[in-house]
Amino acid sequence: MAAAAESRRVVGAPACLCVLCGLPAAGKSTLARRIVGTAGELGWRAAVVPYDDLIPEQAFQTEVLEDGIKLQEMHTNWKSHRQAVLHSIGQFLERLDVVAQVQSSSLINSAAWERCTQALLQPEDSKSDGTPLLFLLDDNFFYPSMRYEVYQLARKYSLGFCQVYLQCDLESCISRNHSRSKPVPTAVIQEMEKRLESPNPQKNFWEIQSISLNTTDSVQKVMELISSALKHPLSPVEDNTEQKDTDRLRCATSVVHQADQACRRLISEAMRAARGQWSASQTLFISQLFLQEVPFIQEEDVDVEQVVKRVVGSIFDEQKRDILSRFLYNNE
Incomplete structure (x- = not known):
């Protein structure tokens, strides 16, 4: 337990993981540099974690087809590299000897990783004074699952x-x-751009601390957001409770949906059975009408209207009640 407490000395001060997401060339890197500059003026230790520099170029290679890019395959291809970046952040937060030996995975660029951590290290002759620690994760993060991995680390x-x-129209990004x-x-x-799912706090409770910008000049709004996140660090116990509540709601919704579908099937089957009985009764009714109930005598005129009224008013109603009672009794 003592060793575990010592290993957290690097993050003894408030620390925050800030995800910068959006399309390529939306302006995330420009915004990140401005945030680092503002953080420095406040005396914070801040560093950009640039995924483009950390992840080898070959990890992004994918086949271009006539119907577009197999983006899901591309996501899977570099998923292990993305996880290596987060693992390296975790190592940095845990280890005491980061000054002497910067640890990183073979899946990411070690030189690039060392550059982005140098700004976060305290000088050897200084002590931790509660200075906030800020990681700015600069990547597209177009799927919520990518951002959720960062949330889990935090x-x-x-x-x-x-x-x-960071919002930016497609044409400007391409240009x-x-x-x-x-x-x-x-x-x-x-x-x-077709696949990108921007943060949605209404859908994902863990995205509550999110803002959308359409310009890189709104640094003040970002700093206010980061300050709020620093003051409200995540608690595994509390967040697990929220997740369980969310899972229960999804489960309940699924049960209601499945029950509704089952009832619809039963009603549909019952209606088909009822229609079958009505059809058979109709055939029997017509047969009785012509063979039994209507006394056709060639020499006499038949009052068709009176015959129909008598048959419908008595015989048909009687058979209708009989069918309904039998059908309801069989389905109780």
């Missing part, structure tokens, strides 16, 4: 967690992307 270490979604030294294939951006 929950594990009782860190603050927040998200900033800016062309000016990059290593542009992303246009088809990838187009397909990503």
Whole structure:
């Protein structure tokens, strides 16, 4: 227990994981640099975690088909690399010897990782004075599942967690992307725009600390969000309770839906059975009408209207009541 407490000395001060998400070339990196500058003015330790630099280029390679990009396969291809980034953050938060030896996974660029952690390390001759620690995770994060992994890491270490979604229209992103030294294939951006799911606190309770911006100039709003997240670190116990409540609600909704479907099937089957009985009764009724109930005599005129009224008013009603009573009795 003592060793575990010592290992958390790096995060003894308030710490936060801030997810920057949006399409490629939306302006996330520009916004990240401005946040780091503002954080420095406040005396915070802040660093950008740039996924594009940390994850090897070959991990992003995917086949371009006539019907677009197999984005789900692309997601699976680099999922292990993304997890390695989060694992490295966890290592940094746990280890005491990060100054002497920066640990990272072979799945990410070690040099790039060392650069982004240097700004977070306390000088060897200084002591932790409660200075906030800020990680800015810069990536597209177009699926909620990608962002949820970061949330889980923050929950594990009782860190603050927040998200900033940078809005930008597709045409502008494509135009800016062309000016990059290593542009992303246009088809990838187009397909990503179709799949992108921005933070939705109404759907996902864990995305409550999120804002959407359409400009990189709104640094003040971002700093207010991060400050709020720092003051309200995640609690595994409380958040697990919320998750259980959410799971129970989903389960209840599923039960109601399935029960409704089962009732509909039973009603449909019952109606088909009833229609069958009505059809058979109709045939029998017509037979009785012509063979038994109507005394046709060739020499006499028949009052058709009176015959129909008599048959419908007595014989048919009697058979209708008999069918209904038998049907209801059999289905009790």
